[in-house]
Amino acid sequence: MKSDDFNLSYFLPYQLAILSSRISKLLSKVYGDRYGLSIPEWRVLVHVARREKMSVREIHKCVNFEKPTVSRAVSKLEDTGLVAKTASEQDQRLVEIELTEAGFDVLKGITREARSFEENILGEFSEADRHQLYVLMERLHDALDKHPEAANRPPMDIEARSDLLG
Amino acid sequence: MKSDDFNLSYFLPYQLAILSSRISKLLSKVYGDRYGLSIPEWRVLVHVARREKMSVREIHKCVNFEKPTVSRAVSKLEDTGLVAKTASEQDQRLVEIELTEAGFDVLKGITREARSFEENILGEFSEADRHQLYVLMERLHDALDKHPEAANRPPMDIEARSDLLG
DNA sequence: TCAATATCATTTCTTATGAAACGAAAAGTC
DNA sequence: GACTTTTCGTTTCATAAGAAATGATATTGA
Numbered sequence: 001m002k003s004d005d006f007n008l009s010y011f012l013p014y015q016l017a018i019l020s021s022r023i024s025k026l027l028s029k030v031y032g033d034r035y036g037l038s039i040p041e042w043r044v045l046v047h048v049a050r051r052e053k054m055s056v057r058e059i060h061k062c063v064n065f066e067k068p069t070v071s072r073a074v075s076k077l078e079d080t081g082l083v084a085k086t087a088s089e090q091d092q093r094l095v096e097i098e099l100t101e102a103g104f105d106v107l108k109g110i111t112r113e114a115r116s117f118e119e120n121i122l123g124e125f126s127e128a129d130r131h132q133l134y135v136l137m138e139r140l141h142d143a144l145d146k147h148p149e150a151a152n153r154p155p156m157d158i159e160a161r162s163d164l165l166g
Numbered sequence: 167m168k169s170d171d172f173n174l175s176y177f178l179p180y181q182l183a184i185l186s187s188r189i190s191k192l193l194s195k196v197y198g199d200r201y202g203l204s205i206p207e208w209r210v211l212v213h214v215a216r217r218e219k220m221s222v223r224e225i226h227k228c229v230n231f232e233k234p235t236v237s238r239a240v241s242k243l244e245d246t247g248l249v250a251k252t253a254s255e256q257d258q259r260l261v262e263i264e265l266t267e268a269g270f271d272v273l274k275g276i277t278r279e280a281r282s283f284e285e286n287i288l289g290e291f292s293e294a295d296r297h298q299l300y301v302l303m304e305r306l307h308d309a310l311d312k313h314p315e316a317a318n319r320p321p322m323d324i325e326a327r328s329d330l331l332g
Numbered sequence: 333t334c335a336a337t338a339t340c341a342t343t344t345c346t347t348a349t350g351a352a353a354c355g356a357a358a359a360g361t362c
Numbered sequence: 363g364a365c366t367t368t369t370c371g372t373t374t375c376a377t378a379a380g381a382a383a384t385g386a387t388a389t390t391g392a
Contacts, residue, residue, distance in 0.1 A: 006277040009322045013189045020186035023179045093340040111172040121309045143287045156175045259370040
């Protein structure tokens, strides 16, 4: 049996998955091979860096990973000395997580490499191209937001790069 | 410690991962909840449908999953009667996989729903918008192709939708 | 005030994935 | 024509992720 009905090559969900997977795998060579971090660890690290202190719950909402994944990532980062965990004074259930100096140093290194990685990929893209790309992705998110069954979109960070969104 | 150095909100690999994950999860409600298929199973099904017969190896190269994953997906699809496996006459190592009538029927249903899903997401996108989106994704793939360490890009299907690529 | 409920982080438990190992079959080499 | 090497598909094996359960603390309400 054979059918020409349907072609994955132009099916958006498939193309996005392939593209994202190729980029993620390549990027993971930066923080994985060189710094020994997993994807969840690296995401947690970046998010924690942008606040003074964060709880697992807060990170979970931002980072688009499940709570156990975040919890494990945080524990591992604590083991390697990149973050510090302390029980909250006001609410003993909460764990306050913050970057250590070592974590800050590592992040600085990875940040530099991540930026250069992105620049490498987007090298041939003009500012207009980048703007276009982000606007299109934004519109896709908007379309998803209208679906009641869609997963929540992680909140944007406050300080936006207005140079990109125009 | 706190740093405003780096903002994931505008980091392309992160944004792509989030977007792709949101869309994939939503789509998986179609083929998962309603048809009981996993992502690898659904991809295998579609790829096999486009050829008379395919080996595990061939599928593996197209589908962007590892060989064991493909092998398992095929076995499961055989169990549920959607594909048939036969040892090749010419080469006893190869397994020829083809869709059964039941597989064809299921695919027809999913295809319809997948199309309507995509249309639902891209509903507000004009033809020009879609073209733009695909061109930008294409350029990102091209940039990745230049990296020696990047994973191979799965080959495009032959019959391209020229209406999109212009 | 004390029980019932809700919230937070962690810990099972199950499942899925990919790397490496494996056995079978073909191709290459002498 | 046997021996080595390569290729194919499957099967371990180890690891990672999410669902559900757990334990601890807060909050609510009678």
